Amino acid sequence: MWRYIAKRVAHAVFVMWLVATTVFLGLRSIPGGPVRAMLGQEATPEAVASLRRELGLDEPLPVQYVDWVTGMFVGDFGTSISSGAEVSSLLAQAAPRTLSIALFGVLLGLAVSIPAGVVGATRRNQPADYAATIAAFLGISMPAFFVGILLAIVFGVWLGWFPVVGYTPLSEGFVPWLKSITLPGVAVGLPYAAGVTRMMRSSLIETLDEQYMRTALAKGVKSDVRLYKHALQNALMPVVTIAGIQLALVLGGTVTVEIVFGVQGLGRLLVNSILERNYPVTQVTILLISGIFVFMNLIVDIAYTAIDPRVQYGGDQA
């Protein structure tokens, strides 16, 4: 088990290194260079030279690369070109907002989807199954930002239960914080729940048809034990995989949903930095979002050890 975890961690570190290197090379391969792109074609050579010096782009590529990598370890990401603020402080401000929304979405998604999938599979072709299946089908067909707008219209504008714009930090109280992330969190959570529900349902249906389920029935195992111990544990494995892959949907959704609700999170930061060609901010934001995704998937991989005994007992599958 520890070997498996060590392998997954090593893989995650490798992927992060690859992402960091790609972002580094990608932005330096912009036609005409990032400085030209930032300052425009009419910029004087002096201005270009001074900005290049400021960003460290006049150094040889290997030196820049070492700076970039060491900067990441000590948290020195440079300064924003538009505001002059430290990129790290911009991120420190934005990241909690994005993470709050994304985590709310994931937790809500799992809390809804797993029971919904179980109900769908155990009451096949009954009204509850149809309701869950149709809801899930609608859910995967709507972009998170559209769900967000619908929620904002119904629960924000018409009913007035939740704020439509802005984010309240946790330091100003739990309830205001929760209220401010509820609508965006639900907006990213529902499409996520839809995908996981579909997987949960079909996986459990398949498992319930297995021979060992019939054996368990013949042995006289109680129905609850059969469902939760024999079937669900096995059926969960592909669900965990999908739940991990679909985290991309949550993060991507959060980026757009932040804009719906006017939350100054990582998505807003990323989009603004791209539109104003603020590359120091762009590169670190992309890196951070990918990092969050890789880290969340690492957790999913480790969660596997809890439900898949083959991993726990030293099986080498991964």
Added chain:
Amino acid sequence: MTDGSPSYARNDGEFGVGEVPPEYDVEETVEDHKSTRARIVEALRANKLALAGAIAIVLLVLVAAFAPFVAPHGPEEQFGFMQEPMSQSSGDFDSDGQTETVTHYLGTDSFGHDILTRIIFGARVSLLVALATVAFAFTVGTTLGILAGFYGGWVDSVVMRYVDFQWAFPEIILGVGIIAVMGGLGVTNVVLAIGIAFIDDFARIIRGEVLSIREEEYITAARAVGMNDARIMFKEMLPNAVAPLIVQATLMIPFAILAEAGLSFLGLGVKPTTPTWGLLISDGRQFISRAWWISVMPGLAIMVTVLAFNTLGDGLRDAFDISEEEVN
């Protein structure tokens, strides 16, 4: 078994000419070969939902293709601001000196554009980008996947490391990053940005198929008759692995539509002036307290389109008997 065959091939034994001993009689019949097209037609006949999806898609494509003839107004024509759905405008809109009354079935937006018209014109960009994206990802991903599965070794390692790496970026973030590097906004950039993000899905599926096909006897036979690698890969293996690819492509189109809508919602889409569905939603965002329909109507258009592709894709997946874990 007549005169043409050599004498040792004759079977005049206990069971007579051409007769088969009873123990060789088998009950099960081998399923007749059906072409891919025949299987798709059969699937659509059997699955009404998939058929409805297919019909909706055909209608959508026709509406998009003939947008200028189908749309009630021009995309830039202006009427009263933020009029409700089913409201009417009166005025001399075609400047023929007479006043006519037009109905805005889905209302008008903050500039007074007819929303139904804008959605119909928006369908062009959304569908075009989605189809081009999937075509691009299909071509590149399939080629990479076949090469990886066929040659194995370092080719496989490189392609699979690339797939791993690409997986580390949430699709929309990868798209946004590519847009950032390419700088400008435009159809090609958007197609590349989303298309690159989908390469890995195709590569992974076809690689898995090729790995199992590689061991089939007809591949050994193809080698024995001296076919070259390219011919084996693209004439022997690809046609035998096409079913999951078709299903995957059908299921990727809705993702491409959603991704394109997401990018244009963020303002990183085709062009800030071209009416795309994502942009229409984003334009309406600030008016939700006064005119909910500006955002909701194009959102419903996205939903209906994506639903149509999803029902069709699900139907095809069932018809080709592909598990949900294989394509997603």
